Amino acid sequence: MLLKLVFESTQNKQILRLQNTHHIYRTLKSIQENKKTPLIPKQSTETLKV
Structure with missing residues (x-):
């Protein structure tokens, strides 16, 4: 039962x-x-690149 729960969460x-x-x-x-x-906006795009 516990193993099944772990598997499901995975x-x-x-x-x-x-x-x-x-x-x-x-x-x-x-x-x-x-x-x-x-x-x-450019700022957030640059932040995403980092």
Whole structure:
């Protein structure tokens, strides 16, 4: 029972990580597409690069 809980929590973390990665990818993609009209100010973009 305990092992099952540990496994489930590990699975959830992996799913969360995948979702985060996908979200970051989508955000970067949208930033790339919107380079002509950037939604994010330059300061925060520079902060993201670091």
